Amino acid sequence: MTHSPGLARALLEAGINSIAEVPGPDRTRRPAVLLRSSPWKAGSAQTPWHDVFDLDNGHIRYYGDHKVGLTVPPGATRGNSALLEAFAIHQAPTPEERALAAPLLLFRSVPRRGKPKGHVEFCGLGIIERAERVVQWGGREHTTFVNYVYDIALIDLTAESDAVSWGWIDARRDALLTSPQTLASAPQAWQEWVKHGNSSLPRLRRRVAKARTTKVKDQRLMIGTSEATDLETVYRRFDGHKHDFEAIAATVAARVLRGSGQHYIEGWLTRRSGDGGADFVGRLDLGSGLAGTSLVVLGQAKCIRPDSLVSAEQIARVVARLRRGWIGVYVTTGAYSEAAQLEMVEDQYPIVLINGRDLISELRGIARDDHGSDLPACIEHILSASEKTVTNRRPEEILLE
Template sequence: MEIKINDILRYKKPACHENAYEDGHLNFHFLTNVPTSKKLQLEKGINPSAALKTSDKELVRPVILISSSPNKKGSAETPWQDFYDADNGHIRYFGDNKEPGKDPAQAPGNKALLEAFRLAHSHDIKERQKTPPIVFFKRVTVNGVPKGYPMFQGLGIINSIELVTQWDNNKQQSFTNYAFDFTVLCMAKEHDTFEWDWINSRRHPNFSIQDTNKKAPASWNQWFKSGANELNTVRRRVSKLQIVKSADQKPTIGSEQEAILNKIYKFYDGRKHHFEALAEFITERVIGKELGIYHKGWITQGSSDGGADFIGKVVLGSGFSKVELIVLGQAKCESLTTPTGGNHIARTVARLKRGWLGAYVTTSYFSDSVQREVIEDKYPILLINGKRIAEEVSQLLHESDTYTDIDEFLDFMAERYPKRLKQRQPEEILYV
């Protein structure tokens, strides 16, 4: 049977594996039923299955189930908070030691996870193949009932371990424990579905690791063959769904926008610094000129730009109840057929101070990797590609009575450029 991340199962007591569904949800006990094996449970936070001998006579643990209960945060049972971010491929989970003075490595759940970490990070593929899959669940409330509804959160491998000191509010004592950081694996090749039969096939005595792995996600087998250095490559990233492909960042061939972008590039070729005036103009339109929240500052002179090509600010609110955010702009008149370099984006981000926004304007486009970095690291930077520039200019020409064609508009921007130059520091925009 297949399940997807965020599918809610029913974990009912007493356990009954006969019905596929209970109370409108897939029955956990039906899903995990293997007559020749001990039942899988979610009674604890860390639930290791019993180790079995494989067809190669190796003792291997088939699976470890991890369950988190957000509703128990701060209680005597769970005096800490786990962090689940499956969509970005990360889970931070605190182990099962709660006893002051006790070696946390001896707690049964921690012990199983420490062994799984050792195997997963072995350079020996024969050792690595013994690594148990770690499957995550998070208990959710359904119809006001906080128990009995585990939500599937994916499959993972331990990325790192940290020994931490925690505080139990109820006992008013500190204790040592382990914090485990897991990489949640991507299942894009499986269309984001998880084949649970892979887990069940591992729970039969004398199972073959090689045969059962044919049912494993492609990311698992990719990691298994290459080792821990592959973990970042196989990490789940829902942000991929937000990425705009290169073809969609370019004007349609033969369109008015393509002709406009080509004229813009040719116009600034040989005087690319002048492109900063157009970049400033486009940024104002994109942020929302009609809303009046973007205020132009100036185009910076080369000797005093501090890495910025133009400076502006965004004003939110009015009167006493307002906040002003500095906008640091970068303008790049680049080849229309080559993506802008990630190093340019990194340099722009590095210059942003707390409360600043970035705007990166290019005649080119942004690669998948650059977009992913901006999305996943939550950089406060606005990306404006060549297609958007062409669209804004095209719209302006259709709306305006001032310019008869693109050439007249570009000539106006060229005249405007030297008048916009200022030798000032970015912070001065707040006093303008």
């Protein structure tokens, strides 16, 4: 995978493996540094440190190669020297300097067929955010020694399907190409980092949770479609009568939860005052008998303009009301910001999000099944049926029914 015809092979024999520098037309550059972590060695006399690979959150804490008994300064060992050199350019203030920066390609040993070593997996493309001198214990006599530890940000490779083209590294090894010319084959996030610097790392960092979010544009209906017209009709019907929208939200939430094959019991709508932040209450039954349990469902309805967004703070207020054994449902005519979704996934909020696109899809389904596809008639039927379900009870009372 790392073979370049006519050039020395890039190896992973050591923990820190530098590809030889290239005298490019603009300036000398190092094509890449390959880092390997061997978890099975961690804590041993030879390798007393424990590297941290938090791939889900795009963070790696990697220890340098200084060891007990070495007489050279900690930053003078081959590996630390290469990483400190890379760190200096990773902190460069201009795009021209950052174009020279050596990419870090990270690997770690993983078990295979019962063996703890001998097989490595690619873990991502990194940029050094921080280098720190630390004092460690090591060797058979557990004496102290000074080493370096590096905090590395893994950047997002979603656009490249979590892969890095070795052709990019080949280009960086080509002495006839300038550093800016080699960027054409670099991953998209690397190009963005070269352009904008470390201030862009928060949005470029690899976050597995991002894969479980939906872009705002994908939550929106195409203007001019019948679905978009229906959603606008629903919004206008309840704008100024948003308490009535709670009945619609409760009905849609029930349909969504039942659609997943679960047994859902509709409870009641809360009164306008004293609702404690909940608009409707239901119960989700899982299993049966001794192998079953019931969850309180706390619902929030938010009728907003279809082009508006629900924020992370608004969702957090609903989550703050949840107790152990409760889940939340948030129903809106708008969409959810990506920041709100990301916080929900990362903090593992037990909440179901139903946006305007899904809302109108479910309402149209109800209208088709029960009202001959007459959406206004469907809405009025839901409202008339909900009048007797408004009450001021405690949510946990649903478990007694």
